[in-house]
């Protein structure tokens with residue numbers, strides 16, 4: 001099976017590009033951030049603070065989590081219920097980032113992610129896929145862009161959805177999430193030693209996709 005690991009900070013175009021790359025290669029795509037989001041959602045729905053490590057850990061045995069993967073996309077089932085839309089709420093982004101710093105949560109999700117990659121050609125995106133989840137992936141990409149570029153894209157996306165927010169606030173949030181994801185003790189965001197660093201600053205989506213596709217084609 002061919003495994004492609006794509007890691008990087010929020011807003012570098014990771015999920016869009018990973019999905020498009022998987023599509024073009026005929027691979028399935030797995031967005032592991034969705035799993036952390038589902039755990040964050042479960043904590044919030046259970047009235048537990050996503051920062052309370054002991055309480056979140058106690059919830060884990062009651063969580064039944066499935067990523068239904070198909071070429072059409074990914075569907076997140078939490079205890080049998082489709083939560084694909086609910087996990088995208090802004091407060092759940094924060095909850096996901098908080099629960100992702102809890103070692104028991106990472107251990108809980110590790111096996112699930114590894115199992116997904118065993119049976120199929122896959123493009124998996126996240127923060128620690130090349131370093132922890134799939135250290136033997138045939139291709140590892142670390143996708144990055146300057147905080148300003150990432151904030152600019154996120155700002156445009158939000159405005160398109162009708163959310164009025166100042167660019168400076170988006171930039172602050174991008175920097176805050178970067179610090180949280182890179183500064184945590186467990187599985188901090190960093191490129192694997194054998195990862196190719198791809199900087200998408202100033203590139204259009206289609207150009208970045210072409211670069212990734214060419215890199216993948218050379219290795220297949």
Ligand code: C5P
Nearest residue numbers: 032033034036096097100126127128181
């Ligand atoms: O990628 P996305 O923004 O959906 O991920 C939500 C949060 O989950 C991130 O802020 C990050 O803290 C966490 N995450 C992680 N490891 C992964 C994927 C996501 O810690 N492999």
